[in-house]
Amino acid sequence: MYQRITKQLLYAVSLILAVLVLNFLLIQLAPGDPAEVIAGEMGGANAEVMAAIRAQYGLDKPLLTQLGLYLGHALQGDLGTSYFYNRPVVELILSRLGPTLLLVATALGFALIVGTRLGMLASRNPRGIASALVTVLSLIGYSAPVFWTGLMLVILFGATIPLFPIAGMIDVVKQGGPLVRALDIAHHLVLPALTLGLVYLAQYSRLTRASMLEVLGADYIRTARAKGVSERQVFNRHAFRNALLPVVTVAGMQFGAIISGAVLVETVFSWPGLGTLAFQSILARDYPTVLGILFFSTLIVIIANLLTDFVSRLLDPRLAGGR
């Protein structure tokens, strides 16, 4: 068990190193002077700053030395300085990480809970209304661009039924204690989380339905029914637990895609997270921030994958024993 965890952690660390090497390669491969890329084209790239960057990253030294210096800086938590925001990149990113994690976690939680329930409901009757709903929903969820769905919700809730705020995370005018603030954030969170969640709700409901139908045909379900377990128990305990496994696996594998979706959703709703930061710093050609965000979001995906693996093992003890 411990050996397995160590192995996985080592693997995660190697992935993290690989992402840093990739970042380094991107800086090198980009057309133009690497020092300019590091400084960012629109930053205060005066001669002094450029000279400092050249010295710091050893840009006159051989490529391998440069790579070593870059990795050294990164592993000490130094991903460079944003000359656009005039702040260290790591600090800048950490200040925006919370809103993105909140958005992603809410959307994912909503999609998992509602999606699996809907999928279960549909699996009771493969030709029923719930099944048709799952099919239609999954087609829409797959085919509609997530930013467009968001904009459509803005039209609906911004103009027609003004129930939810359509931009930002906090109402600055509102005064009050932490509870008022939390409720305000939750109120602002509804539309972005709904937009992002709908895509995955569609996928998880379809997946749950398919794997429930498969599991319900298994022998152990027949045994459970034969020994007199109530139909409700068969559904909710025996079948669901096994049917959940593929959903968890897919959810874990899609984490990168969910973060990508969050970038678009944040841009639509001006949600002050990593996505809006990525968008703004790309427009400002603030490369250190852009590459820092790429690094951090990859880190999130790697951690999410480790967690998924852990949850799968909890759900299915057979996985813990083998391999």
Place this chain on the structure above:
Amino acid sequence: MTAVTKTSVPAARGPMVEAWGIFRRSPSAMLGLALLAVVILMTFAGPFLYGVDPFEIVWAPLTPPGQEAAIPLGTDNLGRDILAGLIEGGSATLAVGFAAALITMLIGVMVGAYAGFYGGVVDDVLMRFTEFFQVLPPLLFAMVVVTLFQPTLVNVALAIGIVSWPQTARLTRSEFRRIRTLEYVSAMRAIGAGDSNIIWRVILPNALPPLIVSATLTIGMAILFEAGLSFLGLSDPNVMSWGLMIGSGREYLLDAWWVVTLPGAMIFLTVLGVSLVGDGLNDAFNPRLRER
């Protein structure tokens, strides 16, 4: 179409003909095909039937659809013709979508085929490589690539291809692992066929059905990617595309719904068409799974 059914003699039916037979009988698959046909027709024949430059300012800004007979779908915030944009915007989106799907399939099939066929160390190395690309958040990585290099259509297609191939590689690998142990592959080996011969001429054709389905879905995904990138203003600014129309019109969303809604609906219908066709192909290739 009725002529085809009459000429199809049972004995002469190949697997593809049989698949088409199943595909043809699925209303949703045919709807998808029809949607795609309309979009493609509009993109290729549209410019000849409706020759308005999508970048030209033709009327007062934000004219609603149906108000002026000359501009049936209204104008955007700069007074440009929406219908002209919808017609012109399709070609960039479709071209990037298809090109990116092609790149995805090329890399994915190549990596997956070698990993699945050889196994062992080759498989380990290639799969580690694949897993690395799988942890990169696709859109974010494409955004970075397009920004660091130039946002031309070629780079956009390349960026999308680079982030999308791992899934194809995994699918190809599992198909190759399954097929390489089958008897007819051993038979080929026994009569002295070389590795590359077996990989490309024997296994690949037999692995095609799931790969075709996956390629279809990849096109849909690539179209959504392209739309997302151009919505963010990270695609070629000199080429009209549906995503670009949404991106530049979003500030006027609450006053002029059509500027954003119409191009988005085009993206939606196109991807819907692609995924309905994909589902139809999946059912056609795996008739036994249809009951699900």
